[in-house]
Amino acid sequence: MLQKVLLVEDSTSLAILYKQYVKDEPYEFFHVTTGEQAKAFMEKNPPHLVILDLKLPDMSGQDVLAWMKEKQLPTAVIIATAHGTINIAVNLLQNGADDFIEKPIQAERLKTSIANHLKRNKLEGLVEDLQNTFNRKQYQGFIGSSLPMQAVYKIIDSVAPTTASVFIYGESGTGKEVCAEAIHYQSKRSNKPFVAINCGAIPRDLMESEIFGHIKGAFTGATTDRKGAAMLANGGTLFLDELCEMELEMQKKLLRFLQTGRFTPLGGSKELSTDIRIICATNRDPLTEVNEGRFREDLYYRVHVVPIHMPPLRERGTDIIDIATFFLKKYAKEDHKKFKALKRNVELRLCNYSWPGNVRQLQNIIRNVVVLHNDTHVAIEHLPPPLNQPVTNKATPVASKPSFTAPSQLSRNMETADVQHNQTEQQLSSSSEGQTLETSATDAINTSVIRPMADIEREVIQNAIDHCDGNVLNAAVLLELSPSTLYRKKQAWEAYEESE
Known part of the structure; x- marks a missing residue:
């Protein structure tokens, strides 16, 4: 989409000249003559840049700038000023304007100024988008900002506007249906139905009726015509959860429906058509199901267009x-x-x-x-069991799982060392007169075991990370530190080692 530049200038002849200057530039250039027209334009569709004349028929440029600041419009402003009002323009820079350009405006000066501000605006937008992408704690029903979930959010952003089939897989309870709903409500079909079918919860002899519907008299108990999920979701999204639970014969009928968009209700003779998007999910490994003959290979490749893996909760850190x-x-x-x-x-x-x-x-x-x-x-x-029960650590070799000294335990160890040091001093003071003090002190205190505090801190942090199998987030929780603090210290140590 092209960026928009708005010129607020009461002189029509100057506006025509400026338009001629930028006629070949890659942005849209609009012109209004009054402050009220400028405000109306910006309220309806805020431009990326405004070139604002200070003297307008109905109000001053200062008034327009003050209004923009009050509305908190994300628009850059270049003040167009005559030579005698440069001091005013400088004051406006201190009150929200981004730049000023002196009249009469030269062609190259105008084009360069606009290009620079639009480039900066675009870069700021990209940075803001990246920050929003990587700092989303809540997203379309999801809660969490861990890296595995940010990857899921990014895929949803990319696939939702398309018509591609999506295959969601992951353990039970990871939020596969929430993911399907997020794709639907981010898509162009968001105002149409979202219909979910759990293939593992429907009896096999009723599956065809649930998806394709039936006509009156199709089977015992079919007293009226009934629409299936495929027709109920017309224009929207059909979510088939636990697809690998579907029997092979029904998989064959589903494959034909996905290929043609047409189906015949159970007991009927007339084909119907529907426009739906299919999203499938499973808590099994679909390729294993294919290899073992429980899931049709052709159906797998038909629905497995964009895969999304929902990470288990244990991999999502804090x-x-x-x-x-x-x-x-x-x-x-x-x-x-x-x-x-x-x-x-x-x-x-x-x-x-x-x-x-x-x-x-x-x-x-x-x-x-x-x-x-x-x-x-x-x-x-x-907490209910087993979370309220004491944690029992399995015995592991020291080499594979170093023992972890918590900060509180480290403090107790230091207190014990202080007590021992005091006891040693008492023993030294009560020794016989013939005993040499230097010899006794050397025997009592081995100075070679005293270590710098920085080394002890590094050892405690490294032990915590090793204890958590390299998971810095979990180590930070155990140490009661910010994860960013641990990452910063770890990077500093690694940089120091590389410089040696």
């Missing part, structure tokens, strides 16, 4: 805390409870649990806590 907090506040409000947040040890317990049921399991656990308890902060004892 998203677990964000999701738990969201559900905690939601259910506390619904049930009129006092819960506001999670205690720190609860956050650690949640982040270190494997979550076989993923987001669905976490949601149910938080629901359980809110229903059965009423406090301001969730404590360990509020």
Whole structure:
């Protein structure tokens, strides 16, 4: 889409001249003659750049600039000023204008000035888009800003406006239907129906009727005509969850429907057509199902156009805390409870649990806590089994899993060292007169074991990262530090080692 430049100039002859200057430039150039026209234009469709004359028939350029500042319009402003008003233009730069250009405006000066400001505007837009992309904590029903989820958001942004079939796969409870809904509501079909069918929850003999519908008398109990999901979703999206549960004969009929867009209701003789987008999902490995003969290979390649992998909750780092907090506040409000947040040890317990049921399991656990308890902060004892039970660490070789010294334990070790040091001093002071003080002190204190604090800090942090199998986010939670702090320290150490 071309960028827009608005010239606010009361002289029609000058405006015609300026338009001639930029007639071959790659942007749209518009002209208005009054301040009110400029405001009306900007309210309807804010341009990327405004060239604003200071003297207008109905108001001053200062008034227009003040209005733009009040409306917080994301538009750059170049003040067009005569020689005698340069001081005013400089003052306007301090009040929101981006540049000024002196009249009479030369062709090259005008083109260069516009090009520079449009380029800067475009770069700022790209940076803002990138920041929004990589800092989204909530997106179309999802909660979480982890890198695996940012990748999912990016694919949804790309595929939603197209007509391509999407195949979502991942463990049960990871949010496959939420993903399908996000694609639908980001697409051009968002104002049409979204119809979901769980292929694993429908009896095999009813599957064809559920998808394609039936006519009266097609089978025992079919007392009226009934539309299937394919017709109900006309113009919108049909989501087929747990597709690998569908029997082979029905897969064959589905493949023909996907290829032609036409189907025959059960018991009918007339073909019908529908316009729908298909999104499929499974919690199984589809290629394994193909290799073992439970899923048609031709159907797999028909629906597997754009794959989206939904990451399991255990791979989403501190998203677990964000999701738990969201559900905690939601259910506390619904049930009129006092819960506001999670205690720190609860956050650690949640982040270190494997979550076989993923987001669905976490949601149910938080629901359980809110229903059965009423406090301001969730404590360990509020959690249901197995989360409320003591963590038992499996014995592992030291080489494969270094022992982890928590900050609190490190503090206790340092306190113990202080006590031992005091005891040593007492022993030295009570020694016999004939004993040499230097010899006794050397025997009692081995100075070779004293290490710089920076080395101890690095060892504790590295032990924490190793303990978490290289997961810096989990290590940060354990150490009660910001992940960015750990990344910064880790990068500093690596840079130091490379410089040696």
